[in-house]
Amino acid sequence: MIARGAALQDILDGLMHLIEFQSDDLLCSLMLLDEDGRTMHPASGPSLPPAFLAAMDGAAIGPCAGSCGTAMYRGETVIVTDVMTDPLWADYRALIAPHGLRACWSTPIHGDRQQILGSFAMYYREPKPPGQADLRLLGVATHLAAIAIERARREAELAQHREHLQELVVARTAALSRAQEDLVRRDKLAALGALVAGVAHELNTPIGNSLMAATCLAEKTRALAASVEGGLRRSQLAQFLTQAEEAGQILARNLQRAARMVASFKRVAVDPDNSERRAFMLCELVAELLPPLRILARQCAVDIHADVAPGLAMDSYPGPLAEVLTHLVDNCLVHAFADTAHGAIVIGAVPGPDASVLMSVSDNGAGIAPPLAPRVYDPFVTTRMGSGGSGLGLHVVHNIVNAVLGGSIELESELGKGSTFRLRLPAIAPGMASEPGP
Numbered sequence: 001m002i003a004r005g006a007a008l009q010d011i012l013d014g015l016m017h018l019i020e021f022q023s024d025d026l027l028c029s030l031m032l033l034d035e036d037g038r039t040m041h042p043a044s045g046p047s048l049p050p051a052f053l054a055a056m057d058g059a060a061i062g063p064c065a066g067s068c069g070t071a072m073y074r075g076e077t078v079i080v081t082d083v084m085t086d087p088l089w090a091d092y093r094a095l096i097a098p099h100g101l102r103a104c105w106s107t108p109i110h111g112d113r114q115q116i117l118g119s120f121a122m123y124y125r126e127p128k129p130p131g132q133a134d135l136r137l138l139g140v141a142t143h144l145a146a147i148a149i150e151r152a153r154r155e156a157e158l159a160q161h162r163e164h165l166q167e168l169v170v171a172r173t174a175a176l177s178r179a180q181e182d183l184v185r186r187d188k189l190a191a192l193g194a195l196v197a198g199v200a201h202e203l204n205t206p207i208g209n210s211l212m213a214a215t216c217l218a219e220k221t222r223a224l225a226a227s228v229e230g231g232l233r234r235s236q237l238a239q240f241l242t243q244a245e246e247a248g249q250i251l252a253r254n255l256q257r258a259a260r261m262v263a264s265f266k267r268v269a270v271d272p273d274n275s276e277r278r279a280f281m282l283c284e285l286v287a288e289l290l291p292p293l294r295i296l297a298r299q300c301a302v303d304i305h306a307d308v309a310p311g312l313a314m315d316s317y318p319g320p321l322a323e324v325l326t327h328l329v330d331n332c333l334v335h336a337f338a339d340t341a342h343g344a345i346v347i348g349a350v351p352g353p354d355a356s357v358l359m360s361v362s363d364n365g366a367g368i369a370p371p372l373a374p375r376v377y378d379p380f381v382t383t384r385m386g387s388g389g390s391g392l393g394l395h396v397v398h399n400i401v402n403a404v405l406g407g408s409i410e411l412e413s414e415l416g417k418g419s420t421f422r423l424r425l426p427a428i429a430p431g432m433a434s435e436p437g438p
Helices: 008-020 050-056 066-074 093-099 132-230 234-269 282-299 318-336 393-404
Strands: 026-033 040-044 078-080 103-110 116-124 278-281 302-308 313-316 343-352 356-363 408-414 418-426
Touching (some): 008 026, 008 132, 026 066, 026 132, 040 050, 040 116, 050 093, 066 078, 066 103, 103 132, 282 302, 282 318, 313 318, 313 418, 318 393, 318 418, 393 408, 393 418
Parallel strands (some): 302 343
Antiparallel strands (some): 026 116, 078 103, 103 116, 343 356, 356 418
């Protein structure tokens, strides 16, 4: 039973029955020492009267604590041939007398480190001293009980350690997740800050032109008002109307340009965190992403081009897809062209088999070393830690492509020639399909 890993209670009860079977009129019990080292409780005694075992529960060990309590206290075998006359049983004689038990031999159970675990006892209903065979049987039973108890305690300690380790793993995993989320958030804020700075620089031109046109129109309007008081000529009115029309065209053209930039900026800054599903044209999504991405690329002397097949319609999540493309382009800018004066990035898309879309983000930069290529999607893997990279961008990309967009991503790279990330995305993303029309 010990080898099969049975429960301790079953092992001890089975051991008691086995020893009892070796001799007529023999009753066995096993007491365990409590953790306080001062009291004991019955662990097994299947043939002994339950009332007697209950009376011994919580009894203190000591120099005159019956056979079992004294054996634990002394750390040696205690032989009592008649409990009704032996002084060791003076305090317990009234408890045992009603049950007809007379002889009690008890031996302490030692653990591996010689600590007292409990005691094993053999009872007879007649006064009786032990023979050599009885003492050997007592020793065998005590040895087997020690093995079973030590195994059970070790398993309990192992389970406690395992539970504690699991709690530590859960706590560390939660801490790592929080740290990862914090790094992703910092990356997004840093990228957003760079984008805001670039967009602000780009908006200066159309806004400045609009301000100049509006100021000029205001001056012309004041001059026209002054001319009206002194008598307005037809030629003056015609000239003002021509200048007003030109100013209006300049204002409209530059404000439309600024509005397009703001719309593109909102697409990158807001939509990636919005996982709303909708139908869209892929070429339009990429076209909206290009202006802010080019602002970032221009700071690195890198050109960005799009080669998207027309008519590619998708029913998917444009926000996460925009985030994927932004991360891939940002990865190129940080890593591919770190040591290159000029470079190019191409965002491509063509129809694929089985209602899929094949997208790619390619660069002609430094490429990725072969040992690093299989690990690029692992969190915190980067060659630019502390220099603009946290090692989480491609990890986020991989998670979005697989978990949100329902696609796959592969890397092709050659040192010195550049890298290409290839995405295979379903044109209709998994999950909630679009409801059919009436």
